[in-house]
Amino acid sequence: MSDTLFAGGGGFWGFSKKFRATVVNDIWPEVFFFTLVATMVALVSHLTSTSLAISNQMLTVLGTVLGLVISFRTSTAYERFMEGRKLWTNIAIASRNLAQVIWIHVPFERVDKKTGQPMSHLKIIIEKKTMVNLIQAFAVSVKHLLRGEGGVYYADLYPLISCLPRFTSPKHTSEEDMMPLWKASEMDHTMHQTIRSQSFRGDTLSSVLERAQSDPALLKEKNIGSELSDSEVGWLNSMRGRSGKKFDPERALAIIPSEHPLRPARNPPKASLYDYLPFLRILRPVWRPITRRLGRHDDPDGQRRTFTGRKIRPQLADSNVPIEITLFLTTYFSMLLKAGQLQPASATTMVNAISALQDTVTNLERIKNTPLPFAYQAHLRVSLWLYLFFLPFQIFDAFKFLTIPATAFASFLLLGFLEIGQEIENPFNYDLNDLDLDHFCLAVQRELHEITAHTTPDLDEFVFTEWNQPFAPADRRTAKDMMADANHDYHGPETGVHSIRKTLLKSWREVDEATRR
Template sequence: MAVPPIHVPRRHTLNLEDYFAGPRDMDKHSKWPLFLQMHGSILPKMIVPLICMSAWSTCITLIYMKAHKNIAVNSILLTVLGFVVSTGLSFRGSTAYERYAEGRRFFASLVTSSQALGRVFWIHAKPLPDVDMRRQILYKISAMNLVVAYAIALKHSLRFEPYTAYQDIEHLVGHLDTFAKSATTTMPTNIGKKNFFKSVGDYLGLSFAASNPRKQLKKAAKPLGNLPLEILNHLAVTIDDLVGRGQLPVPMQQTLAYNNLAALNDAYTGCQRVLNTPLPIAYSILFQQITWLYVILLPFQMVGVLNWITIPATTVASYIILGLLFIGQEIENPFGHDVNDLPLDTYCEQIALDMDIIASHANYKPEDFFFSSENVPLWPVSAAPADTWLQRSEAKLAETIRTKPNKTFEWRRWRGEKAGDEESGKTD
């Protein structure tokens, strides 16, 4: 039974519904100053905590100012607890960003290995003389599509999206016999849909509104398998086939293919390590407790000195302290759908574009472009093309190459002086 593809949204314009959803589109540019930007800010998830802290500080201030109850405490507690809280938040932020940077590093490695495998399939794999060239071209393109499919499958795996009926991958793996394809036939039809209140709660960062990210895995009616690993198996078989048919005759080319296949697997295991090894829960709970305890005690320590100013002062202080805590929470898992998470969709699209660019390269011989009339190998010493230099003597060529450092130095100095004169003329 065919399953309709799940639309994977890509934002071209920002509307109210997805303004606080992510990841952030790296192609968008905002002219607003950073301190006024809301897209990517942690403020939406702090609205409820800040309202609670404002109400709390208002109650404490009213009790002190109107009921005349001396509930103020010595501000020395600010110093003692402040050191503990700052140390904890620093540790929380550094560990979260380390995970974020590590996730980016693994995807950079994935891009590098994908490009290398694409060149192996398209350029290094020699054509077979007794096989239809159209068949060989489609073979290579299909192999390169598997590289793209692997990157997209890894993205969905890291987001706990285990099926194949996603718009960006269905056409790439629909012909493969995988566990995920079999399980897709029993996939629930309401995946990813949220009601209004749950969406609002998610924007506001309310924990009771957050869904279990592994819900799709738990509700699967059939074994889900491991789609990235299964695609790697198909890539391994493809490389073995190319080697067995003698299309990769150079041992270094074979080593390059297998090494980059292993690098793809390393990127997968590295991302899984980041995803499945969060900060120990004891640390997370303790950081939450001491941070909230600190901001809750703030009004008691400020009301005796600031009086009514305690209310806005507590709100501002809570925004600063809780903001650092919430940012650490958001980027701890860099593979999700938060605004500040890694733009995995962009990385996968870049890999797909790289494969298309590699496949667009015609298999010219080096002589065709090295000795083209448009190649100027000795610029800026000489504007003569390569085919012109073939008509000159070897001694003339050697002399020009020998004097090129001095000539290039003089040319660069002349260009700098000319640019300076032009700039002076504009200012005058």
């Protein structure tokens, strides 16, 4: 699970996670360097006859300009952060609207065109629920797309879309006839694979998919019957909902065997000692040969940070999964229109929701793929470096040895704001300051399941019952009692509407008096 879900924990671990959310790991080499410069200026000026102090006339002017520019840099990054949050809100809204139209407005009474017989409610509910699952899959696929994780072979995505056709037709099952969704996912899985399956050795992908399409149990049998590595056993346990983790939202998904071991739904970088003691990174070249001799070849820190500790940002994945999902949703919409199953208002809502999903993922890609121009970033950073480099020379006459902590503080302050702006301008990764995309997807999942739990009951089942007091507080009788009291003024042809309006007016007066201080 994303570390952001546990960032508020108490004690040492809570503090450690909050420390990792800071930008100390990214700016400490620069702060250390400018502090050394300040130390050199102070020592040379104090211990020798040579004074390195210079005039501070430019200090105020340049400091003000740099402050304004850094403030602008941080503000633009925060706008991108908030725009990303708003776009994810749009995904949630469009997903709810689309699911509600499919679940409630698409009729349950339908005639099978082939047989002329009424279709069973079970068949229609399965059809609707499958489409709602694709809506959930859209949000999950966008999450993986923004995190640079291409393809469909993830524990939280594959079970939702495994039913989609893999080939152009059941009669054509060669790799040349493979649908773009699965062909691209296979290529991506080969490029980014972290878990190698020992199953299906000697089988081509097309033969595996061809047999799995007609008999998914084949995948399960071959996986269970083969000799599995420790990572594959962990994968199978997680697929069976027995991973042993306290928080395992994938247990709520279907258990569908896959032709590839599924990668984790959430794969944040593991914390290392360097995250808490960043200055130890300077010793990595010495420690790495020792750890390799001890048989430890893993370096969780080396794939996500540079030698000095600066974060390596993942690139946007070349994935077409969200597009493919919207194509299937649009195809379903077209089928409903041809069959005359949607009223004009419902059809408009449905097509607008699908369009909103497509627009949103395009705008999210725009945020991900459009960083601040390099020339602006480079010029700002070089200008700040020059300012901090000459800062101790300008303030030594006034601060003496306090020049050292003053320069360190100024470096930490200005470089920190600059680095924060660079970090939050792309808020879709696993950093503790990034948007919690996993939480957003799980919220969409819960809401969609709540929609499909709605049974669209008849009004008589809940409106005219003893559990409803529609005219309270003026009339606290239940709807069932009012309907049964045929002698009341409410039922009179001349007194009915007038009496009801008097009751509602009395309710307004009582509510107005009770709710005002």
